[in-house]
Amino acid sequence: MPDLFALTKAHDVRGLVPGQLTPGVSRALGLSFAHVVVRPGGHEQMVLGRDMRASSPELAEAFAGGVSAGGVDVLDIGECATDQLYFASGKYRSPGAMVTASHNPASYNGIKLCRSDAVPLALGSGLTEVRDLAQWLLDRGEVHGGALAASRPGARRRQDTLPDYAAYLHSLVDLENLRPLRIVVDAGNGMAGLTAPAVLGAIGSGCEMVGLHLTLDGSFPHHEANPLDPSTLVDLQQAVLREGADLGLAFDGDADRCFVVDERARPVTASAVTALVAAREIDKERARGVPATDITIVHNATCSRSVPQLVRRLGARPVRTRVGHSYVKEAMAEHDAVFGGEHSGHYYFRDFWRADTGMLAALHVLAALGGSAEPVTMSELARPFDPYVQSGEMNFTVADVPDVIQRVRQWAEAADPHVAIDTDDGLGLVSVAGQAGFWSLSLRASNTEPLLRLNVEAADAQTMDEIRDHVCSLITAAEAGCPRARSGPQAG
Known part of the structure; x- marks a missing residue:
């Protein structure tokens, strides 16, 4: 049964x-x-x-x-x-x-x-x-x-519904007067093979879309449609360099998530994209006459601390939620948020029924890149939104999740008197000693897989390496199971 x-x-x-x-x-x-x-x-x-x-x-x-x-x-x-x-x-x-x-x-x-x-x-x-x-x-x-x-x-x-869907997305972003852009899109044989040509291939302004693996094929003959796994980005990265493209976009199987690769074929974190789009949505609301203090942006527990810091700097209000689309959408509705983002590549828009749409986030990135007053590269555009050194997500198979989380918490409390602790979604730690010594981590059980997920970020590479390596050693010493390390953000 x-x-x-x-x-x-x-x-x-x-x-x-x-x-x-x-x-x-x-x-x-x-x-x-x-x-x-x-x-x-x-x-x-x-x-x-x-x-x-x-x-x-x-x-x-x-x-x-x-x-x-x-x-x-x-x-x-x-x-x-x-x-x-x-x-x-x-x-x-x-x-x-x-x-x-x-x-x-x-x-x-x-x-x-x-x-x-x-x-x-x-x-x-x-x-x-x-x-x-x-x-x-x-x-x-x-x-x-x-x-x-x-x-x-x-x-x-x-x-x-494809024509109406594409037209509606275009109505939400000003795509007029963009400089010509060369965009590589890897659909991974997923549903972006249908939607990307209809949405991104119809931008105009001299923009050109180069498609990879657009044929719909659920057997995924080239690679899994899972840009969460860095190995699936290799085709896109090679194509961006080969084509001399301005950026690359990768979508997952059902095309609700979007991941960005810059002109040097380096991944742009979803937190940086969240911050970039948040800034645009805040500016748009302010242009409508909405006071910045009345504008809310939602971010999840694994987003970089740079996201709420940017939102506060722009005078708006950040709201932190648990990981998962239902939690983000609930917070969006409760706070009438204009935008929300997750480190897993989900992006939510009030103008899109508070639902997640990677394609609309991609249009915002293209509008920011192609519509800037002074031409910039994707890496230059993203740099201010990505100030910290990040580990990427590491995944561990762990039998006793509460025990491992408790061990990491006890270590942090003993090692750093300035650490702030958050237990709303697994374990969140933030060192509040100051910008120079800043570090944070998120350690939480996946909503969709039997994995424990670790993300670490810090103001400098040495601090990040030290925190990451020590927490990894605590996890592996406490429990059987080798880490499945991935350098990209993961889902749920």
Whole structure:
């Protein structure tokens, strides 16, 4: 019997196909979604999208069957990026479901769910109830409806949303009068192969997009669509140098995350991009007459300290959240934030229903680079937003997470009397001795994988190396398991 408790993560459903996530499970989730979210919300329709994985059409078809059995109409937008699904949820004021496993390998698939206007479902905010009813249906063998079958099955129609999605993104960023830019985009055979030509390839102003791995192929024949892993950036980095490009952009499988490589083929941290876009959004709000003190920017627990420092310097208010899109979106709504960013490459915009869209963040980067009064390179543009030396994320397989976190905390309290401690999301440490000796770290369990994630930053390389190496030694000495070190930010 399928176990939805094992499949349901903090923010979505995800598992191996066909071993864990089957058409029957997908149909049960669709029927449950209709009864728990769509109909109680007063909606007669939901929006359904899917990525390019080989298993996605069958899983999407099964989910649609469950929704229809629950008496709800299905607006099927076909293959799309996750942020394109969010766009459709907002445009049509309908709950939505996206069949995707994001950056996971080809053997995985999953389903992301949202309420109308792209409001997320997570454990504690609706996903638990969807999971529990679906499990009940599976246990009783009633995935085809049973007692929950509606007297009138829902209808199904198809809609191409790509042109409207691209036009809407263009309406949110001033792309007039950009200097010509040469942009390399690596879609990794993911959904950016569909959306990047429609959005980035239509900028004009002499800008040219050079595409890599744009063919949609869920087997990922060239490399995984996971720019979180530095090895997947090699093709992009080589192409940027070969083409003499101004920058490179990499997207994950469902194209909701964007990563930037500068003209020297060096990764630009997502924290630097967050700070850059935050500055632009603050300027835009102030130009509308909004006082800086009324402008809020959200950042997650693993973002560089440079992000809140920049926001305060510009007179606006930073708000820190736990890692994960539902937490960021919740904070965005609570504080009416204009923008939010995560160190994992998720970027959230109030003008985009507070949802995450890497493509819109990419447009902001291009507008900043190509629209500057004095031409600058991408590395020059990013430098002021990235003042600290960062370790990149390191991932450890650890059996006893609380014990390891406690050991690191005890070391920090004994070693540095100036350390500030935050336990809202794992363990956050900040040395407050002063700018010269500044360092910080985040140590937290992943929301999506059985890993402990470590990020360290400092004012100088020597301090960063010392803190990173000592904490790594504490982790590996306390627990079996070798670190899986990666130099780039990771998800969830």
